[in-house]
Amino acid sequence: MRPTIKDIAERAGVSKTTVSFALNDPGRISEETYKRVMAVVTELDYVPNPVARTLTTKRLGALGLLLPQPITEALRNPYVVEIIRGIGELCAERELSLTMLPPMRGRVIEAARRAFVDGLITIGVGPDHEVVELLNKRHIPFVTIDGVDTEATVNVGVDDEAAAYSLMAHVLGLGHRRIAVLALMPETIKLPEERYSLVRDRRLAGFSRALAELGLSLGSPGICVVPAESSIEGGDAAVSAILASSSPPDLAPTAIVAMADAVALGAYEACRRVGLAIPADLSVAGFDDIPTAAGAMPPLTTVRQPGREKGAAAAALVVELLDGGDDLAHEALHRRLDTELVIRQSTAAPKD
Amino acid sequence: MRPTIKDIAERAGVSKTTVSFALNDPGRISEETYKRVMAVVTELDYVPNPVARTLTTKRLGALGLLLPQPITEALRNPYVVEIIRGIGELCAERELSLTMLPPMRGRVIEAARRAFVDGLITIGVGPDHEVVELLNKRHIPFVTIDGVDTEATVNVGVDDEAAAYSLMAHVLGLGHRRIAVLALMPETIKLPEERYSLVRDRRLAGFSRALAELGLSLGSPGICVVPAESSIEGGDAAVSAILASSSPPDLAPTAIVAMADAVALGAYEACRRVGLAIPADLSVAGFDDIPTAAGAMPPLTTVRQPGREKGAAAAALVVELLDGGDDLAHEALHRRLDTELVIRQSTAAPKD
DNA sequence: TTTGTATACTTAACCGGTTTAGTAATTCGG
DNA sequence: CCGAATTACTAAACCGGTTAAGTATACAAA
Structure with missing residues (x-):
């Protein structure tokens, strides 16, 4: 023994x-x-x-990351990896380990219950979520990424609505009128009250606003919203389905607007398979600006949001809360980072 | 309270x-x-x-991954992400969380000491390593990935020597005689006894064997070994340096053989910047076959090794050890997975 | 009626450390 | 030479749970 x-x-x-x-x-x-x-x-x-x-010491030396999906799936999205890398920066600085907490027994809250951590970061959890309640009970400080800016929670995010607006405005400005939006999927849908995808709703709102300026909406003919898993495979599958089901073919979308670069790169795969040229035959736009977006062929038009900084900022806030910053001002506890429309070569005016 | x-x-x-x-x-x-x-x-x-x-229960419900580098750096290599995804498969199955343990106070062993986990997976730790000793003391079951197959440790890996041989043989077979090898860096070098990079040595041995068949060696004129950090940035920097320092330019290497796809893709960046065409002006080969290797422009020639499976197999072994499999046979505790040379379009015969 | 056996609960020990409060011995100041 | 302060160490409580062993009651069988 x-x-x-x-x-x-x-x-x-x-x-x-x-x-x-x-x-x-x-x-x-x-x-x-x-x-x-x-x-x-x-x-x-x-x-x-x-x-x-x-x-007795009540310090574990560990931060936790509450994932809305199994680890395998979550890491399929390079943007999530970027967020983790950002958290990793603070872990290195403060000598902390990082625990990834996938849903257990199908529930995110179950993972939160068992977590051996000093502080937590959550992705996409809303302020009314049961997890928030539990963490308060457990007295575990936590910060949400892509949550909502309320008094109740500490959050790091971007202005998703405005970012989405700028992206859609760009695509519409090129003249596209038949557009397929590839939306984020609500990741965990075991229970209706686990309402993830605040981000999804806000981006859809931004798209809608841009469309509305031309008298269009997400429900207009030619415009459709299709859910896609946030991965290359997910994008590939969704776009393949869209292309296959567009009949007659001249009513197929002329532009794909994805809510994640990984999904957009999946669209590349689908296009390659059926011989469509980007952007000549089909424009593709993404969201995030993951590291491989600039090196893709053609380089991907996207909205840059700082994934690493998001992670680092969230981790820094958790650490501040741990260090007893209970009396921090509201603005110190809510960080909204900048986004930027990055126009590369995957979008162009439609042919016809 | x-x-x-x-x-x-x-x-x-x-x-x-x-x-x-x-x-x-x-x-x-x-x-x-x-x-x-x-x-x-x-x-x-x-x-x-x-x-x-x-x-009292002595079960934490957590696996640990001992990293030889800070999280931020480790995740820069997509291959590491694949390994983690593999571990994640088992985490989902067994309702476990996964803790990433970066070196603390500059030492891997310090992270192992503090780890709150039921079992551990290490990357690249040798059987004589002090970490092995510590984990035995702590009675924490662990499995090494890319370690060494000895009685002392449970390991999952591939035949790196043979894989490297096949890759170099392919490049030499195309006619290349001026070759730059981009080798893995010994990740943590705080202390000389922290000898990582068993993989590096074995792959170098494989390269040497292929060269020796033509009467060449890693020290021959025109053949050089340059260390590169396992990331796109690392490959970019290393290749940029090589190209810049090759004078006269007609003595520059005609082929780059990298020990990681991420590094090879970094070479793509460097070539793009100086206007070299792959494979016309320079052949590039990688190692791993990460998800983006096939979609790169041009698609990357590489040696496929199953990253996800490696992670999953290692995690499965840890779980078996946890379940009391102390009496497992040696062959059940040592898994050697298959590799495959994947010839794509980034390698071709040299111009001259 | 006695014995045996569930059932429902409690007491107390235990897990393996840290920390508070306290004791005994020594050193120091006046 | 006496009281105060310091040094070196220990006993016991504590952290917040689990669990082995034990007790009291009710009910069934002999």
Whole structure:
């Protein structure tokens, strides 16, 4: 059996307290005793049990990331990876580990319940969500990414509505009138009250506003909204379906506007397979500006949002909350980062 | 203050034990008592402290991934992301969370010491590594990925030597004789004994064997080995430096053989910047076959190794060890997955 | 009526550390 | 030489749960 502090104490002929001091605060005991204790520690290969320590110190040295999907699926979206990398920056700075918490028993809240973390970051959880309630009960500080800016929660996000507006305005400005919008999927739909996809709604609102300026709407003929999983595969599948079902073909969309670059790059795959040229035959626009967007062929038109910074900002806020920043001002607790429309070569005026 | 089980017990007029039963094994108490206890639980917003529970149950419900670099850097390599996704498959299946453990205080072992996990997966740690010793002391089952197949450790990997040989043989077969090898960097180099990069050595051995068949070696004129960070940026920087320092230019390499696809794609960037065409002016080969390798322009020649499967296999082994599989056969504990040379369009015969 | 056996609950020990409060011995100031 | 302060250490409480062992009551069987 693995040795405990008690074993060390007995063998060294001292109390548990003395062993604890030797390990954590050697200045409090004599040089001689210290050496004796440490000799036994080495002899028995003693390593303190971090869980037991936590019970009293109440610090785990870990941040958590609550995911709305299984890890495998979530990481399929490079944008999520960017967010994690941002959180990673703070982990390095503060010597923390990062725990990814996928839904358990199909529920996000179940993961939150079991989380061994000092603080949490959530993606896309609304302020009225049951998870918020639970975390407050557990007294675990948390920050939402892409949530909602209310008094109730600390949030980091962007102006999704405005960003979406600018993207759609660009596409409409090129002359497109038959457009397929590839929308984010509500990731976890086990229970109706788990309402993710605030982001989805806000971006749809932005698209609508741009369309409205031309007297159009998301329901107009030629305009359609199709859900797609946030991955290359998801985009590929959705666009393949759209192209296959467009009959007659001259009523097919002339532009694809995706809510994630990964989905847009999936559209590239679908086009390649059926021999459509981008942007000559079909314009494609994305959202996020993931690292591979600029290097794609053709380079992808998209809205840049700073994924790493989002993650880093959220983690920084969690750490601030942990450091006792209960009295932080509202504006210090709500960060809205900038977005930028990046026009590259995947969008052009329609042929006809 | 957050309520504890004691508070619930007092308020409900029962013992702590009864509360514990109500929460974990309701069948053991009467319907009536159960309701009374749960009413108080709801009233006081009680959520059990998972850390305290762990002290006796000894199950955290978490796997750990020991990273040789900070999270931010590690995730820059899509291949690492694939491995994580593989681990994620098992996490979903077994309802586990996944903790990423970057080095702490510059040392991997320090992260291993503090890890709150049931089992660990390490990347690239050798069997003689101090981390191995520590984990044995802590009685934490662990599996290495890309480590070494010895009795001492449970490992999942591929035949790196053979894979590297086939890749180099392909490049040499096309006629290339001036080749730059972009090698993995020893990730953590705080201490000399933290010897990562077993993979690097084995792949170099494979390259050497292929070269030796033509009477060449890694030290021959025209052949050079340059370290590059495992990321697009790292590959870009390394290749830019190589191209800039090749004077006269007609002694520049005609082929780049990278040990990671991310690095090879970085070479694409460098070539694009200086106007070199791939493969006309320069052949580029990678290693891993990350998801974007096939979609790159031109599609990347590489050696496929199954990243997701590696992660999934490692996680499956950890879980088996956790389930008490101490008596598993050696072959059951060492998995060697297949690789495959994938020839695409980024390699061709040299011009001259 | 006695014995045996569920049932429903409690007491107390335990997990493995940290920390508070306290004791004994030594040093120091006046 | 006495009281105060310091040093070195320990006993016991504590963190917040789980669980083995034990008790009291009700009910069934002998």
